[in-house]
Amino acid sequence: NAGVTQTPKFQVLKTGQSMTLQCAQDMNHEYMSWYRQDPGMGLRLIHYSVGAGITDQGEVPNGYNVSRSTTEDFPLRLLSAAPSQTSVYFCASSSRGRGARDTQYFGPGTRLTVL
Amino acid sequence: DQQVKQNSPSLSVQEGRISILNCDYTNSMFDYFLWYKKYPAEGPTFLISISSIKDKNEDGRFTVFLNKSAKHLSLHIVPSQPGDSAVYFCAASITGNQFYFGTGTSLTVIP
Numbered sequence: 039n040a041g042v043t044q045t046p047k048f049q050v051l052k053t054g055q056s057m058t059l060q061c062a063q064d065m066n067h068e069y070m071s072w073y074r075q076d077p078g079m080g081l082r083l084i085h086y087s088v089g090a091g092i093t094d095q096g097e098v099p100n101g102y103n104v105s106r107s108t109t110e111d112f113p114l115r116l117l118s119a120a121p122s123q124t125s126v127y128f129c130a131s132s133s134r135g136r137g138a139r140d141t142q143y144f145g146p147g148t149r150l151t152v153l
Numbered sequence: 154d155q156q157v158k159q160n161s162p163s164l165s166v167q168e169g170r171i172s173i174l175n176c177d178y179t180n181s182m183f184d185y186f187l188w189y190k191k192y193p194a195e196g197p198t199f200l201i202s203i204s205s206i207k208d209k210n211e212d213g214r215f216t217v218f219l220n221k222s223a224k225h226l227s228l229h230i231v232p233s234q235p236g237d238s239a240v241y242f243c244a245a246s247i248t249g250n251q252f253y254f255g256t257g258t259s260l261t262v263i264p
Binding site for chain 2: 042069071073078079080081082083086088094096097128130141142143144145146147
């Protein structure tokens with residue numbers, strides 16, 4: 039199993055540009071989520087999904103869109119990038135089954151810089 | 154407003170001694186708590202968890218303690234090893250859907 043994969047690893051954008059961060063998992067996990075990590079702020083939840091076709095907002099959803107058309111993929115879209123979105127983005131997934139409740143597996147992260 | 158707090162940004166411990174990492178939370182509705190370990194340029198990896206119905210959970214060298222009345226949890230690592238040097242995040246959840254993370258504590262284990 040590859041686990042949780044994220045692409046790209048690094049990205050530089052100009053203010054106003056749009057892009058999609060990709061996230062895929064091959065563990066058949068129902069739950070997937072996106073976090074951003076900023077210095078002194080820890081990880082903050084952006085959006086999450088409890089299954090294909092279902093998404094919901096986390097702590098910091100503004101400026102980001104998500105969709106979940108398949109179990110495996112959970113892309114994060116920045117519609118009009120702003121310097122405040124410079125951050126490291128992590129995707130995570132977890133099984134909802136007993137014994138694995140809430141144990142999330144994280145991808146390696148995407149480092150995004152918005153100029 | 155930070156609902157989960159780690160007030161010590163860093164901690165240094167001699168190899169073989171005990172490392173104690175602390176975490177405080179404000180929301181009494183949290184019912185599940187986790188610790189993650191993170192190396193540079195990698196995603197966090199799950200370490201250990203505890204349900205609010207327990208006050209202690211052990212897994213090898215790692216033990217998590219939960220004090221609900223004080224809204225405090227701690228992670229004990231005994232004995233500490235140089236490979237334990239990493240950033241440790243605590244996290245809390247209410248429904249299992251939304252997770253709140255602390256700001257992390259950077260642990261350095263000195264050989």
